[in-house]
Amino acid sequence: MLGLLYFSSLQGQENKYWVFFSDKDGTTFNPMEYFDAKAIERRLIHGLNLNDISDYPVRKDYVKEIEKEVNKTGYSSRWFNAVSVIATEMQIHNISKFPFVIDIQEQIIHTELCESLAPNVAPNSNIELANKQMELMQSELFSKNNITGKGVRVAIFDGGFPEVDTHKAFEHVRKNNRIIKTWNFCNNKEFVYGYNSHGLSVMSNICGIYEGTQLGLATEAEFLLARTEVNTEPFAEEEWWLAAAEWADKNGAHVINSSLGYTYHRYFPEQMDGKTSLVARAANMAAAKGIIVVNAMGNDGTNSWKAVGTPADADSVLSVGGIDPFTEYKINFSSFGPTVDGRLKPNVTNSGHAAVAKKKDKLGNAHGTSFASPLTCGFVACALQTMPETKAMDMIRKIEKSGNLYPYYDYAHGYGIPQSSFFTKENKTTSEKQFDFIFQNDSLIVSLLPEETNNNTELNKKSDKFLYYHIMLPDGKLFKYGLISVSESEPLKLDLNEVPDNVTVRVLYKQYLKEWKNIK
Amino acid sequence: MKKIILLSFFITALICSTFAQQTLLEEKPENVYKISKTGKNRTHYTHFYFGFGSYVDQPETNQLRIVPVLSNQSSFGLRYKLKFCNFYAWGLDMNWSFNRQYIKQNSANFFPDSLSHKKEFFSYHTLGLEYYNRFNFGKRGNMIGKYLDLGVWGNWMFSSKHTFQDTYDDPFLGAQKSKTTLSSLNYTTDLHWGVGARIGFNRWVIFGKYRMSELLNSKYQSQNIEPSKLVVGVELGFF
Numbered sequence: 187m188l189g190l191l192y193f194s195s196l197q198g199q200e201n202k203y204w205v206f207f208s209d210k211d212g213t214t215f216n217p218m219e220y221f222d223a224k225a226i227e228r229r230l231i232h233g234l235n236l237n238d239i240s241d242y243p244v245r246k247d248y249v250k251e252i253e254k255e256v257n258k259t260g261y262s263s264r265w266f267n268a269v270s271v272i273a274t275e276m277q278i279h280n281i282s283k284f285p286f287v288i289d290i291q292e293q294i295i296h297t298e299l300c301e302s303l304a305p306n307v308a309p310n311s312n313i314e315l316a317n318k319q320m321e322l323m324q325s326e327l328f329s330k331n332n333i334t335g336k337g338v339r340v341a342i343f344d345g346g347f348p349e350v351d352t353h354k355a356f357e358h359v360r361k362n363n364r365i366i367k368t369w370n371f372c373n374n375k376e377f378v379y380g381y382n383s384h385g386l387s388v389m390s391n392i393c394g395i396y397e398g399t400q401l402g403l404a405t406e407a408e409f410l411l412a413r414t415e416v417n418t419e420p421f422a423e424e425e426w427w428l429a430a431a432e433w434a435d436k437n438g439a440h441v442i443n444s445s446l447g448y449t450y451h452r453y454f455p456e457q458m459d460g461k462t463s464l465v466a467r468a469a470n471m472a473a474a475k476g477i478i479v480v481n482a483m484g485n486d487g488t489n490s491w492k493a494v495g496t497p498a499d500a501d502s503v504l505s506v507g508g509i510d511p512f513t514e515y516k517i518n519f520s521s522f523g524p525t526v527d528g529r530l531k532p533n534v535t536n537s538g539h540a541a542v543a544k545k546k547d548k549l550g551n552a553h554g555t556s557f558a559s560p561l562t563c564g565f566v567a568c569a570l571q572t573m574p575e576t577k578a579m580d581m582i583r584k585i586e587k588s589g590n591l592y593p594y595y596d597y598a599h600g601y602g603i604p605q606s607s608f609f610t611k612e613n614k615t616t617s618e619k620q621f622d623f624i625f626q627n628d629s630l631i632v633s634l635l636p637e638e639t640n641n642n643t644e645l646n647k648k649s650d651k652f653l654y655y656h657i658m659l660p661d662g663k664l665f666k667y668g669l670i671s672v673s674e675s676e677p678l679k680l681d682l683n684e685v686p687d688n689v690t691v692r693v694l695y696k697q698y699l700k701e702w703k704n705i706k
Numbered sequence: 707m708k709k710i711i712l713l714s715f716f717i718t719a720l721i722c723s724t725f726a727q728q729t730l731l732e733e734k735p736e737n738v739y740k741i742s743k744t745g746k747n748r749t750h751y752t753h754f755y756f757g758f759g760s761y762v763d764q765p766e767t768n769q770l771r772i773v774p775v776l777s778n779q780s781s782f783g784l785r786y787k788l789k790f791c792n793f794y795a796w797g798l799d800m801n802w803s804f805n806r807q808y809i810k811q812n813s814a815n816f817f818p819d820s821l822s823h824k825k826e827f828f829s830y831h832t833l834g835l836e837y838y839n840r841f842n843f844g845k846r847g848n849m850i851g852k853y854l855d856l857g858v859w860g861n862w863m864f865s866s867k868h869t870f871q872d873t874y875d876d877p878f879l880g881a882q883k884s885k886t887t888l889s890s891l892n893y894t895t896d897l898h899w900g901v902g903a904r905i906g907f908n909r910w911v912i913f914g915k916y917r918m919s920e921l922l923n924s925k926y927q928s929q930n931i932e933p934s935k936l937v938v939g940v941e942l943g944f945f
Contacts, residue, residue, distance in 0.1 A: 199843075201844070403864050448847060449847070450847045450848045451844065452846060453847040454741075454847055454848055455738070457847075490745070491848075492737075492738050493739065515731065516731060521737075522733065522735075524738075526739050528735075596733075597735055598731055650732070654709070663735070664735055667731075667732075667735075668730075668731055668732040668733070669730045670730065670733040671728040673728075
């Protein structure tokens, strides 16, 4: 009886789906009316057609036909020529027979905000932490050159923005009316200044200034705030993410910050290929429209998932991992790359423990790649100010090049922490030779040269105690990588019998990079 | 002297280990996507669970009536699932359960005799094994998801007791309570079997179990006296 009841309930059970249409024949579109001036400007910079078919509206007659069959229709996506519906399996079966329906896909219903539950163990004050997170990106160089993200429009997708309209950390933003638009996609209204405080903290790491202490770099950027997630328990729907991306595009966003990820609720790690999930495809579409999507890697580094989430797995997304600001290497929870098809992720890293604005006008701190992402987003906005004509993908490559480890990379740190000096054209100190390779009994040994006193502050950073190494296969994918805190004259010994043929071993120590090729 | 040498050795070792070179990270990317055979929605999955259910009263034709809701079953078990496809899996369940059925005191009660008591209950422990078929619904990642289990189970009753509670007036001490417990009962059967169903969403489960065999021996079977056969309740999976 119980089984029969359950079976019958499942037959009538509603789910959320995307229904994709075959064409947009007969629809009209006026880009000058539809797009904000900044969106048009961005399209011109990227050489995009203003009359692109992907920006045309969905055919209303198709949506009306669908409405007759299902219980409820939702957002109509121009980019994917699709409508979101709530329907039973029987209704979906009926819809699939329409000649103009080319595909139907069930929607993701669980997402996670990338804030970690890791305990706050840092004894350091929040001010010290704020200064550290800024210092890691060489914020003083941007400040010195008056680079503050001015004129760059940033869209933030999050669970809510309580007190952003009153909090002292955003006084400078409000004073100059730089919150351009807001939209609550979950409730279809403008008000976003409530709900989950995650967005308050995230935004502070892009542009916040708390009692004179800078929390993010882009203090003069403009903002589009989109509430796309529901509940403090991280649940949301990709419909809102996609809707917000199209809204951000229409309203002229240059950068999107999205501190969320979809993982085990709907996917397996082996599906993190940047193509399987609709949000990854949406993020790639946003990039194709010239928007730089900055996304958190996820906080699954210590659990069984371990890998990058989606949409951080997307090819055109700038995925950001987390480091501990005081040890300056990977923070334990930050998810690992690469993508399942071996593409480099994270692209860069940033502080995964950050001083942030908290409710009741307070300053606090929080853990998660959720905060590494907006810190990087602020950096991207500043970088764009210096090179406003740069195309989105070119800018992502430049951000990678600005990483403190570049050209070295690995799947925990990417190219490292973006450095302002790359964009302010400050002379980067080149490191002198620090070590040699020695070969002994089928082993490759890294032998450090005798140390000389070096007063150059850039070479005396904490991270310069670290020796990074990777073993790279001929196709550029890494076979193995590691990080050693150096205290001996021969910090690394690799048994070459355990290394495949035709690999390249690269070692980075005190900004000195040396490689050895094992060509057979 | 020996102690001092030993202490010096440990201190030196401690100092060396404090300043020793440290591998902070060493990863092979192939480990990130190593496909595991075990997991909530992988080939094999095993987890513990705790269940609590209430017995449902029998039809009026049964001479033994129980107090529903109060009569309950607590269980603890280990459940194994073998996945064949996204829709179908089968599994085995090993469990211990404690059951207590409160018997209504009325004129029709002849179990184990016709005496009426303040409170009377029949309790027993079982060890059980269940085979079940699982039907999963909807797309999901590495999650248990929504499912329906249909299974058949067998139990061995390894302990049973029958307890009577009464009150009486003692001429010297006033109102008193008495409790009598019978164990090693000679009117129960040891082995039982039945069918069960579960509907679940991740760790939350609603279950129903129906005992097909008799709990009491032939003497009571002929009198149509049998404790409740149906228990419904909830389970919580420990993942």
